[in-house]
Amino acid sequence: MEFALTDDKAREFYYWLRDTMMPEELFYTTLNFDSAICAPGSSAGSVNELTDHYQARYKNWGHVQPEYMGGKAIRCQGRFRNDICIPGVGDLSKLAPSTNKKLFLNKLYQDFEYLTYDCLEDVQRNLTIRSSSADFAFDDSFYRNLIFAKKKRDC
Numbered sequence: 001m002e003f004a005l006t007d008d009k010a011r012e013f014y015y016w017l018r019d020t021m022m023p024e025e026l027f028y029t030t031l032n033f034d035s036a037i038c039a040p041g042s043s044a045g046s047v048n049e050l051t052d053h054y055q056a057r058y059k060n061w062g063h064v065q066p067e068y069m070g071g072k073a074i075r076c077q078g079r080f081r082n083d084i085c086i087p088g089v090g091d092l093s094k095l096a097p098s099t100n101k102k103l104f105l106n107k108l109y110q111d112f113e114y115l116t117y118d119c120l121e122d123v124q125r126n127l128t129i130r131s132s133s134a135d136f137a138f139d140d141s142f143y144r145n146l147i148f149a150k151k152k153r154d155c
Helices: 002-006 008-017 023-033 047-056 089-095 114-131
Strands: 079-081 084-086
Touching (some): 002 023, 089 114
Antiparallel strands (some): 079 084
């Protein structure tokens, strides 16, 4: 985050994107993959290898997902905005840590079906409390083995 907020190239790019349709999606993806910006921890993998970077984020476009994302249509119980599902309470079972390995959720609005936000916040709180106990061991092997995690750029 510090790089995104303080680096001159990153800040200039952020301001340049202000008037685009989805600046936040372009901004962070570019920081992660553009060798000219060379953000700390950015990926050095080739474009063809990087399809698995979606494996860490939950996104639902409401149509058949690419094979590397499960290959089937996922119904949106919330609503669509900019062609992506804003999850509702009916989507909670798809977002639970027991059913997917996603670390991040692409879109969530606190003012739309606020119970979705509250439930996920409660899940995160419980996971945080549980992770501090001596008998909890987080298995990070899935994430460590993703191409974008294994191939870091040297800047």
